[in-house]
């Protein structure tokens with residue numbers, strides 16, 4: 001683990017143990033989170049009058065988030081095995097810029113949301129075949145980064161995924177931006193249509209991605225009861241090799257989904273951007289509905 005991550009964990013761990021408050025840092029380790037609120041990376045609800053807000057931790061967290069971004073950007077630029085990326089701008093400029101990297105007139109982004117095992121990946125694969133989207137799964141990109149030799153974030157990603165927690169947004173957003181750039185570069189164009197699968201899972205990710213990378217046109221939401229999703233995931237777990245396709249991780253992922261990711265769906269719903277699809281029928285039936293609704297909505301949006 002890098003010096004700044006160790007420093008981050010040490011610093012935050014200390015503040016947790018003395019103040020027993022929750023850590024919302026993008027660099028806060030799940031080991032630290034486990035000491036407080038096990039299932040969610042959300043801020044704790046405020047206590048009584050003695051629980052006054054202190055501002056120095058927030059300044060420290062902004063600095064640490066920036067350090068994480070620099071490390072990821074540098075890692076990918078230095079590693080010759082990685083595909084070429086867009087020029088990496090200074091992190092502060094990147095994350096606070098008012099203009100997104102991609103022009104929504106050229107690049108169509110559709111977020112694909114739904115609980116774990118709802119069938120997001122299955123439907124995205126069909127939409128790629130039918131409609132020529134580029135499919136980018138945030139989970140797949142994180143697993144790839146986790147397994148990349150020399151990654152500064154391998155262990156951190158591994159821990160977060162196993163615990164069903166949401167990886168610091170700087171990491172995921174940079175991976176998505178790089179993958180979008182690379183897909184366009186390979187096609188030799190500035191125009192493209194992307195299905196961003198399993199992202200954003202938290203409100204801060206949604207805001208930051210739209211501000212810094214590309215505004216989203218629509219959100220596909222696959223609605224599925226937990227019981228059905230659980231059965232699918234346990235079945236998938238027999239062969240997937242995923243560290244989070246087991247009963248305990250599934251329970252944690254469901255909790256994160258309800259507490260942290262459903263507010264994102266509700267937010268986009270209030271903007272009239274959500275296409276909600278019942279994900280319980282057979283895959284081909286879910287696809288027929290999805291394809292029809294998405295085509296209609298894209299042509300009218």
Ligand SMILES: Nc1ncnc2c1ncn2[C@@H]1O[C@H](COP(=O)(O)OP(=O)(O)OP(=O)(O)O)[C@@H](O)[C@H]1O
Pocket residue numbers: 114115116117118119120121122123139198232233235236279280281282283284286
């Ligand atoms: N409509 C469906 N009916 C039955 N099984 C399905 C359906 N859709 C997907 N599955 C199966 O359920 C499992 C989970 O599907 P998939 O990987 O597409 O879900 P996901 O939402 O992308 O999951 P995760 O968020 O965990 O990556 C897979 O084994 C898949 O084959």
Ligand SMILES: O=c1ccn([C@@H]2O[C@H](COP(=O)(O)O)[C@@H](O)[C@H]2O)c(=O)[nH]1
Pocket residue numbers: 116137138139140142160161162163164165166167168172197198199200201244253
């Ligand atoms: O934006 C994201 C997306 C995913 N994660 C982590 O990855 C796992 C697995 O994601 P799948 O979409 O099910 O493949 C998820 O539980 C999170 O831990 C993330 O942190 N941020």
